[in-house]
Amino acid sequence: MMLSFDDTERAFAHKSCSDLKKAYRLFQTFSYPFLVKYGPAWSNVALSIGLPIKGMIKQTIFHQFCGGETIAESSPSALGLYENGIGAILDYSVEGEGSEEDFIRSFEELKQVILEAASKPEYPFAVFKCTGIGSFASLEKVSSGAKLFGDELKKYKEYCNRVDALCKLAYDNNVKLLIDAEDTWIQKAIDDLVYACMVKYNQDKCIVYNTIQMYRKDRLPEIENQIAVAKSGNYFLGLKLVRGAYMENERERAIDQGYPSPIQDTKKDTDDDYNSALELCFENKEIMNVMAGTHNEDSSYLLAKLLTDNNIKIDDDRFWFAQLYGMSDHISFNLAKAGFNVAKYLPYGPVKEVLPYLSRRAQENSSVKGQAGRELTLIQKEIRRRKKLSN
Numbered sequence: 001m002m003l004s005f006d007d008t009e010r011a012f013a014h015k016s017c018s019d020l021k022k023a024y025r026l027f028q029t030f031s032y033p034f035l036v037k038y039g040p041a042w043s044n045v046a047l048s049i050g051l052p053i054k055g056m057i058k059q060t061i062f063h064q065f066c067g068g069e070t071i072a073e074s075s076p077s078a079l080g081l082y083e084n085g086i087g088a089i090l091d092y093s094v095e096g097e098g099s100e101e102d103f104i105r106s107f108e109e110l111k112q113v114i115l116e117a118a119s120k121p122e123y124p125f126a127v128f129k130c131t132g133i134g135s136f137a138s139l140e141k142v143s144s145g146a147k148l149f150g151d152e153l154k155k156y157k158e159y160c161n162r163v164d165a166l167c168k169l170a171y172d173n174n175v176k177l178l179i180d181a182e183d184t185w186i187q188k189a190i191d192d193l194v195y196a197c198m199v200k201y202n203q204d205k206c207i208v209y210n211t212i213q214m215y216r217k218d219r220l221p222e223i224e225n226q227i228a229v230a231k232s233g234n235y236f237l238g239l240k241l242v243r244g245a246y247m248e249n250e251r252e253r254a255i256d257q258g259y260p261s262p263i264q265d266t267k268k269d270t271d272d273d274y275n276s277a278l279e280l281c282f283e284n285k286e287i288m289n290v291m292a293g294t295h296n297e298d299s300s301y302l303l304a305k306l307l308t309d310n311n312i313k314i315d316d317d318r319f320w321f322a323q324l325y326g327m328s329d330h331i332s333f334n335l336a337k338a339g340f341n342v343a344k345y346l347p348y349g350p351v352k353e354v355l356p357y358l359s360r361r362a363q364e365n366s367s368v369k370g371q372a373g374r375e376l377t378l379i380q381k382e383i384r385r386r387k388k389l390s391n
């Protein structure tokens with residue numbers, strides 16, 4: 001198979017030299033633990049008391065990882081990706097206080113995201129997080145099997161109606177809709193509702209996609225179970241496969257509360273299950289749509305190889321690759337160049353309200369041995385290549 005992730009010319013074709021240098025400096029700053037740990041909190045305080053730092057944040061970390069503050073402001077970034085054969089997934093990344101007003105505001109915004117995706121080819125999917133439109137505490141209670149009463153029950157039903165309304169809007173407008181996975185102790189309530197929506201809206205084609213975190217020890221059998229249920233219920237099963245973003249919290253909570261950690265013991269166990277899940281979904285492709293949401297080169301290569309080795313058209317709409325905006329362009333752009341379906345989450349929202357999202361990106365990129373090291377090496381390689389050309 002002719003696929004290589006080493007082509008930095010292709011990976012960074014959309015970036016000017018000054019953009020590349022800016023990105024390099026940014027990824028370097030992530031190696032200062034003090035900055036990564038306290039930077040977002042300081043920024044939050046500074047913004048709250050009106051210090052003029054918004055412009056600086058917007059030109060640096062926000063510019064790297066977000067499209068803009070609004071859907072309209074994110075449009076140039078989406079078009080930039082689209083020119084390179086990559087779709088954008090508008091990700092409303094505001095993490096509010098969790099009030100009913102916040103939920104309704106997010107719900108209204110998410111309807112706009114779906115309608116935007118319906119009207120523009122650069123947005124092949126829409127996405128949302130359940131905790132953006134419903135109470136975390138209620139999701140936790142429902143997941144544990146507890147009953148809700150009174151006002152809490154009424155509000156939970158309103159949340160369920162909002163999830164259903166978003167899936168219906170996506171269905172009516174033929175937009176593929178992803179629902180993110182979150183903490184294990186709220187995930188059962190999310191899963192139950194999302195699969196119920198699949199029964200309703202995935203009868204003719206795959207509209208609703210759930211997310212499966214393969215860092216969980218129990219997810220391979222769960223996928224097998226969902227395949228069997230979808231087969232007997234005659235609907236399409238849409239899954240976004242990820243490794244999982246909340247490993248530290250999960251492990252800490254398990255220790256604090258004295259239950260066995262639901263997370264795999266080693267990175268290799270997570271990797272093995274992720275790749276097995278890709279193979280399992282591929283084997284069941286007659287009823288499945290799959291998105292490989294990953295920055296892992298081996299897993300991306302594996303799905304590409306499954307398609308090409310089995311003579312499946314590489315732009316078959318059942319199979320998508322996805323990365324986050326501002327990360328792993330070498331995977332996204334090289335997959336797109338080879339003709340595979342690729343999309344990138346394009347987070348957006350007011351600067352102050354996307355700080356928690358930016359903080360997670362900074363933390364994820366803080367290990368020079370890990371993701372940040374790889375980004376730095378690739379950017380440096382491209383800067384050197386361009387310098388050589390100009391000499």
Ligand SMILES: Cc1cc2nc3c(=O)[nH]c(=O)nc-3n(C[C@H](O)[C@H](O)[C@H](O)COP(=O)(O)OP(=O)(O)OC[C@H]3O[C@@H](n4cnc5c(N)ncnc54)[C@H](O)[C@@H]3O)c2cc1C
Nearest residue numbers: 180181242243244245266267270293294295296322323324
């Ligand atoms: C398009 C997209 C959508 C996403 N949506 C979600 C979502 O809905 N929910 C969600 O939780 N995350 C989501 N993520 C984040 C994702 O779960 C990962 O945190 C992130 O992508 C890093 O994993 P990786 O597959 O890219 O690659 P890698 O860098 O190869 O793997 C890192 C991951 O491996 C796992 N890991 C690391 N060390 C260990 C260890 N010692 N033991 C066991 N496991 C370990 C962790 O999950 C860690 O995040 C999404 C990512 C993408 C690209």
